[in-house]
Amino acid sequence: MRFPSLVFRVALAFGFCYLITWLINSSQGKMNDKYKFEIKTASDISQRLDDVKGIDEIKEEIENLIKMVQNPDKYRDKGANLHRGVLLFGEPGVGKTLLARAIAGESKCSFIYCTGSSFDEMFVGMGAKRVRELFTEARKHSPCIIFIDEIDSLLSKGRRQSSNEGSSSRATINQFLAEMDGFEKSENILIIGATNHEGILDTAATRPGRFDKKIHVPHPDVAGREEIFKLYLDKISKSGDINAKSLAMMTPGFTGAEIENLVNTAITQAVHREKAMADFNDFEYARDRIMMGIERKSLSMSDKDRLHTAIHEAGHALVCYYTPFAPSLYKATIVSRGPSLGATYMVPNESDAVSQTKQKMIAKIDVGMGGHIAEKLIIGGENISSGCQGDLSGITDIATQAVRHFGMFGQDASFISKDHKETSETHNAKVDETVKNILDESFDRVKTLLESKEKELRELAKQLYLHDYLNAEEMDRIISGKSFDKEVNPEVRQWEEEEYLIKF
Structure with a gap:
């Protein structure tokens, strides 16, 4: 009786193992069938370099790259090594993907598109296998450009450091780097990677012979x-x-x-x-x-809260108007958009995208302090709202950056540029004291300004309360005392009291 039972158990075990193997292979096969690389032949690519606007600063660099892809033998014959990898980095939306397609279109190459996350799999070995399949497809369509968007999700420092020696992630990375090194010949294949986070890429990927050519794609001027x-x-x-x-x-x-x-x-x-x-x-x-952002039209606010908001935003706008080196006023509103009850919007100067001066950073701090001081002067210290929290947090960050990272107040807090975790408690205390002094000086400066311009502050807050929105031209007319004729909101807010903070 025991012998048949043993045979049955062995058969059952083999059957169970076969079922598990079949299920894994089946799921892997389905994933392989489901996933396809986006492959376009040269005739399918309509984008050209002229279609990419606002890249004049890097156009010569791109044109030279296209020449190398179009005529590789000309460079090889002279002893030049062709780039195997090119890294396009810049903020989201600047046109990195379009630029890669245009390079392929101008070079008359095939184009394979994928993302860094395309190689993430739950099964060990699948990521490395997909890398091999990618380069196999590229060789079939040579000359070919492989474009990997968000390549930082594949080749980041953290991904390698957090992986165990035999993990699937590390095997995927190693396979990719091995392909780039040319253990399997991959001539006439150019890999273009795009990332918004160039600084987190593994140095093993950006060394010479891999992604050794880096091109920063800037915001258009x-x-x-x-x-x-x-x-x-x-x-x-x-x-x-x-x-x-x-x-x-x-x-x-x-x-x-x-x-x-x-x-x-x-x-x-x-x-x-x-x-x-x-x-x-x-x-x-x-x-x-x-x-x-989107107007929160359904948000219920009392007239009193709307006027408090108008006073707060008028403070920001007035300080911005009178402060040298501040950004240009664009619009002020007491209509809630996003998380804020109101907002004053400013347009940065073109040069702000390049660098910030000490004068500009102090001006930003003063403008951020304006709402808090306006409430304190007109509403009174006991009635200041919690709406100042975001402003005060923001200007504290600006002051901290100026002191800790930019050395703009080095005479008071030294010129060390390190994160607070890397410096001593004594140094951190010195930085905090300097930041406090900057904010205290801003408070005094803005308070003096708004006290001297209280008439303009009250009139600007009144008009903002009545009209919901004021643009830069309208605010200029109000502040400078010129005639201001604008149709009042049909739902004009009236006060039961004859006077509330501002006389209408």
Whole structure:
């Protein structure tokens, strides 16, 4: 009786093992069938370098790269080593993917698109296998450009350091680097990686012979933004008063993707309003929507809270107006957008994208302090709202950066530029004391300014309360005492009392 039972148990064990193996292979096979690399032949790629706008600063670099891809033998014959990997890095939306496609289109190469996360798998060995399949496909379509978006998710320092010696992640990384080193010949294959976080890449990947050519794709300047606007404006119906140059001047710091989104939002809004074409109001709406967020129209606020908010925002706006080196005023509102009850928006100067001076950082601190001081002067210290928390936190961060990282107050707190975890308690205390002094001096400076401009502060807060929105031109007329004639909101807020903080 025991013998058949033993045979049955052995058979059952083998059957169970076979079932598990079948299930794993089946799931792996399904994943392989499901996943396909995006492969385009040279004739399928329509993008060209002329389609990529706002890259004048790096255009020569890109053109030289295209020459190497188009005619590799010319360089090899002279003894030059071709780049195996090129790293495009920059902020999201600047056009790294479009640029890679344009390089392939100009070079008349095939193009394979994938992302760094394409090689993450739960089964050991699948990531490395996918890497081999990628290079196999590239060799079939040679000459070929492999474009790996978000390559930091594949080749980051943290990924290698957190992996065990025999882990799947480390095997995937090692297989990728081995392919780049050319253990399997991969001539006429160029790998282009794109990342928003160039600093976290593994140094093993960025050493010579791998991703040794790095190209920073910057934000477009005003001329670049004008070119991008022209590209997208030609695709929509627009009124005659819309021109690319004016829009480019209105959007410092915008990326190509944000400009495309702005134009699309404007024409979409025009269609919503049953218009035949987009006009300036639609583009202004689109810019506000991108810069300021969605209006929280359903948020219930009392008239008293609205006036408190108007006083707070008027303080920011007035300090910005009178402070040298502050950003340009754009718009102030007491309509809640995002997490804030109101906001004062400023447009940075073109040079701010390059560097910040000590004067500009102090100006930012003063503008951030303006709302708090305005509430203190008009509402009174006992009634200051919690809305100042975000401002005070922000200006504390600015002051800390100026002291701890930029050495702008080195005479008071030394010129050490290190994180607080890497410095002594004595040094950290000195930094904190210097930051406190900066904020105290800002408080005194802004208080003196607003006390001397209390009439303008009250009038600006009143008009902001009555109209919900004020643009830069309207605020200039109010502050400078010029005539101000603007249609009042149909839902004008009236006070039961004859006077509340500001006399109407």
